[in-house]
Amino acid sequence: MSEFLQMGGYAAYVWSAYGITLIVLVVNIWAAFRSHTGALVRIHHENRPERSGRQPTVRQIT
Amino acid sequence: MNAFVLILQRDLRLAFRRWSEIATPLMFFIIVASLFPLASSPEASQLRESGSAVLWMSALLSSLLALDGLFRTDAEDGSMEQLILSPAPFGLIVLAKILAHWAVSGVPLLLLAPFLAISFYLPLEALPTLIIALALATPTLSVLAAIGAALTVTLRGGGAIIGLLVLPLTGPVLIFGTRATEMAINGESALGPLYLLAALAVFAISVGPMAASAAIKVAME
Amino acid sequence: MTVTLRVRFVRWFHQLASPPYVYRLAGQLAPWFAVTAGLLLLTGTYGGLVLAPADYLQGDGFRIIYVHVPSAYLSMLAYIIMATSAVVGFIWRIKMAHGLAVSAAPLGASFTLLALVTGGIWGKPMWGTYWQWADARLMSELLLLFLFAGYMVLRASFDDREKADRVSAILAAVGVINIPIIHYSVEWWSTLHQGPTIAKLDQPSITMDMLSPLLVMILGFTIFFAWLLCKRLQGEILNREGHARWVEKLLEEITR
Structure with missing residues (x-):
């Protein structure tokens, strides 16, 4: 296992590359979902200002 | 074709009336190039090595600077609408405007470049190639910058965006231009x-x- | 038979221009893409990190290509999708095509950045530097990043969305015409400056057991992109159609 983690001496490079990739993927997921839910919430408020108490949740939308 | 000549004449006449707009990019070209030795070193060997890069970069930046007002003045005073509605093909009119602008901004740059080249200790034998290369490159730069100016014609303060849009596209011109100069x-x-x-x-x-x-x-x- | 098929195809094509249809389609496709992309990315990562043998020249450092190559490939795919749909939207005045172009831009830009960063990380042990100006692929990728940035900045500077659509479509088209010119000129330029250290790495000596995780990763990245493209497109459609009746009905359904 530790041999696997060491990556033949390239550990710092390999793991940082994969780590950054993971971060980019996760941030992209977050941003894409936010663009969708954000638009829904905004329209919800714009179309009927009086029902601002009831907000659509992320779970309901997706 | 008639429209082409008319627009060319009109734009040239207007340009000479507003001579400061011609002078600004040229001054910019000279000043950027002359500041460069201050930023690096006044030694002949180093200047000779980086001279062509400096000349090309300054030419690139000044040609972008020059194009900002190319369409905007006409768009703002309403004459652009007239030109769009005119029976002559609008692409040809735009080409005439680009050509007129190149004549007042690109050509003086060609005339100035040899003096700057000499001050950067470039060999005299390289000057003809440098001028030919600039003569072939500046029209491309003008067209590219004109596309940028056209995209941002209705934007207030669009000048800064033009650089962002157009500079990545000028890579090939820069590569071949500096390469030709180096070879010469x-x-x-x-x-x-x-x-x-x-x-x-x-x-x-x-x-x-x-x-x-x-x-x-x-x-x- | 063929006539009805054609009619059906034409109808389907027209439906693709209809916002509620596209919104629902994207919503239905998204979970499938998500699951497939997740499975492929996990399999590919396992294959790339564990199963694939170490390269005889680059050791385990070569495993970076399993994230670098897919992101570089995806950045170009994203630009082509962005430019194509922008031009389609421009010519036939299809709002949905513009929406697709807008959705592809930030995704493409982020993968371009990722390709640059992972390329740099790969370059440090292989070239000895994080950044190699003389490498044509890195330079082309950098210029691609600038093109994405220009597209997004130009869009953002227009208040009128429809005008932003049409103007930025022209920029995207100009960019896509320029990409091959930029690529080949940078390649030509780099052959003049390239040192011998890079040349030995330029020969792809990839074997089948190294290649298959790479293909899985490329497919995984592509489907991941498709998933987020669906989500972003949904958001973009809502931004454009906010006050339409079908959006109102949709909100009723959700908040009930």
Whole structure:
């Protein structure tokens, strides 16, 4: 296992590359979902200002 | 064709009336190039090495600077709408405007470049190639910058965006231009990159005005 | 038979221009893409990190290509999708095509950045530097990043969305015409400056057991992109159609 983690001496490079990739993927997921839910919430408020108490949740939308 | 000549004449006449607009990019070209030794070193060996890069970068930046007002003045005083509605093909009118602008901004740059080149200790034998390369490159740069100016014609303060849009596209011109200059400095024949610069210019002139005219029409509608 | 098929195809094509249809389609496709992309990315990562043998020249450092190559490939795919749909939207005045172009831009830009960063990380042990100006692929990728940035900045500077659509479509088209010119000129330029250290790495000596995780990763990245493209497109459609009746009905359904 530790041999696997060491990556033949390239550990710092390999793991940082994969780590950054993971971060980019996760941030992209977050941003894409936010663009969708954000638009829904905004329209919800714009179309009927009086029902601002009831907000659509992320779970309901997706 | 008649419209082409008329627009060319009109724009040239207007340009000479507002001579400060011609002078500004040229002054910019000279000043950027002359500040460079302050930023690096006044030693002849180093200047000779970086001279062509400095000349090309300054030419690039000043040609972008010059193009900002190319369409905006006409768009603001309403004459652009007249030109769009005129029976002459609008792409041709745009080409005439680009050509007029190149004549007052690109050509003086060609005339100034040899003096700057000499001050950077470039060998005299390299000057003809440098001028030919600039003569082939500046039309492409003008067309590219005109596309940028057209895209941002209705934007207030669009000048800064033009650089962002257009500079990445100028890479090939820069590559072939500096390569031709370097080859001439080393005493080689620079025909290869010069042909490539000419090809880029032909391509830019034939396609660019269409893109620029489409962008102006869209932005103004 | 063929006539009805054609009619059906034409109808389907027209439906693709209809916002509620596209919104629902994207919503239905998204979970499938998500699951497939997740499975492929996990399999590919396992294959790339564990199963694939170490390269005889680059050791385990070569495993970076399993994230670098897919992101570089995806950045170009994203630009082509962005430019194509922008031009389609421009010519036939299809709002949905513009929406697709807008959705592809930030995704493409982020993968371009990722390709640059992972390329740099790979370059440090292989070239000895994080950044190698003389490498044509890195330079082309950098210029691609600038093109994405220009597209997004130009869009953002227009208040009128429809005008932003049409003007930025022209920029995207100009960019896509320029990409091959930029690529080949940078390649030509880099052959003049390239040192011998890079040349030995330029020969792809990839074997089948190294290649298959790479293909899985490329497919995984592509489907991941498709998933987020669906989500972003949904958001973009809502931004454009906010006050339409079908959006109102949709909100009723959700908040009930």
